[in-house]
Amino acid sequence: MSVLVFAENWDGSFKKSTYEAVSYASSLAAKVGGSATAVVIGNVSDTNALGKYGATKALQFDGDNMNHQGIASILAQAAQATGAKYIVFNGTWKAKGAAPRLAVKLNASIATEVVELPSSTTPFNVKKKVFSGKAFAHVEMAGDVKIIVLSTNAYGVHENAVSIAVEKGSGAATEKDVSLQHVEYQKTAGKINLTEAELVVSAGRGMKDPGNWGMVEALAETLGAATACSKPVADIGWRPHHEHVGQTGIAVAPNLYIAIGISGAIQHLAGISSSKKIVVINTDPEAPFFKAADYGIVGDALQVIPKLTEAIKKLKG
Ligand SMILES: Cc1cc2nc3c(=O)[nH]c(=O)nc-3n(C[C@H](O)[C@H](O)[C@H](O)COP(=O)(O)OP(=O)(O)OC[C@H]3O[C@@H](n4cnc5c(N)ncnc54)[C@H](O)[C@@H]3O)c2cc1C
Numbered sequence: 572m573s574v575l576v577f578a579e580n581w582d583g584s585f586k587k588s589t590y591e592a593v594s595y596a597s598s599l600a601a602k603v604g605g606s607a608t609a610v611v612i613g614n615v616s617d618t619n620a621l622g623k624y625g626a627t628k629a630l631q632f633d634g635d636n637m638n639h640q641g642i643a644s645i646l647a648q649a650a651q652a653t654g655a656k657y658i659v660f661n662g663t664w665k666a667k668g669a670a671p672r673l674a675v676k677l678n679a680s681i682a683t684e685v686v687e688l689p690s691s692t693t694p695f696n697v698k699k700k701v702f703s704g705k706a707f708a709h710v711e712m713a714g715d716v717k718i719i720v721l722s723t724n725a726y727g728v729h730e731n732a733v734s735i736a737v738e739k740g741s742g743a744a745t746e747k748d749v750s751l752q753h754v755e756y757q758k759t760a761g762k763i764n765l766t767e768a769e770l771v772v773s774a775g776r777g778m779k780d781p782g783n784w785g786m787v788e789a790l791a792e793t794l795g796a797a798t799a800c801s802k803p804v805a806d807i808g809w810r811p812h813h814e815h816v817g818q819t820g821i822a823v824a825p826n827l828y829i830a831i832g833i834s835g836a837i838q839h840l841a842g843i844s845s846s847k848k849i850v851v852i853n854t855d856p857e858a859p860f861f862k863a864a865d866y867g868i869v870g871d872a873l874q875v876i877p878k879l880t881e882a883i884k885k886l887k888g
Pocket residue numbers: 705774775776777778800801802803804815816817818819820831832833834835836837838839842852853854855858870871872873
């Protein structure tokens with residue numbers, strides 16, 4: 572049985588979120604007894620890369636910068652052609668527009684913000700975030716076809732290299748599907764996307780004052796890292812809400828997460844548990860964050876950060 576996965580690309584390249592969706596789809600396929608087939612729409616230079624995460628087949632369709640209607644239409648055709656009963660998306664902006672439309676077309680059940688593989692396949696039960704991540708719900712998905720939209724960075728990227736066959740998919744978006752076109756994308760220039768970042772420098776209330784954030788940004792810039800923060804810091808307006816990491820904010824999965832002046836409350840840890848290495852800087856040796864840390868510095872952030880930045884500059888220079 573085929574599990575379809577929407578392998579989204581950005582200007583011809585895949586990102587970590589695509590590999591996460593493919594990783595999930597291949598593990599799901601193993602659970603339901605099938606294989607993962609990636610649906611690629613538009614010109615991509617390295618479709619074979621999807622094999623590293625367990626996709627045994629990729630169906631390649633025309634259509635650069637396809638809109639939500641077009642993506643839903645192509646996936647519906649691919650689902651009907653392959654007889655797929657499961658379709659996986661990562662919860663990106665495109666997926667959020669395309670997945671519900673696809674559910675209507677296929678009369679499928681849909682679960683969004685899914686964080687784990689199904690706990691059982693008959694009945695089909697998945698765990699998902701609800702109330703902006705303040706709680707979890709276990710839902711039973713009915714119906715013949717099921718659409719799963721992942722909560723980004725909750726499942727993680729898992730390598731599972733297989734050989735992949737790349738084929739041209741048969742079908743295309745109709746004229747009606749593409750009647751609404753995105754004519755322009757305005758991109759934020761120069762900023763590292765927090766969801767995709769490999770290095771993150773994050774700070775909390777221990778920074779004492781928003782005026783002290785310059786040193787956090789300088790450290791991030793020296794490392795080439797994205798900046799993030801704890802929830803209270805965003806709530807009091809020291810930092811923008813899109814930087815807030817945790818259960819009610821963004822989940823990250825970097826190679827390195829540096830947590831400065833953050834206590835390590837469970838709600839914060841919920842958003843960073845997929846980080847590969849965690850460094851904690853805190854004045855309080857009993858701060859709970861140290862329990863989750865690979866490396867820790869007990870010290871005043873206002874003293875430690877400039878020294879750390881200088882040391883990194885020296886090392887790089
Ligand atoms: C339903 C719910 C959802 C929530 N969701 C989230 C979420 O998604 N994300 C999130 O972050 N929080 C969330 N919270 C809040 C969470 O419980 C904590 O209150 C919050 O994470 C604490 O933020 P903080 O660590 O920045 O501040 P504090 O708890 O005030 O901790 C500050 C830390 O800085 C240290 N410190 C102080 N001075 C210095 C210094 N000079 N140098 C170094 N260290 C210093 C202190 O020792 C302390 O450990 C949620 C809470 C609830 C109830």
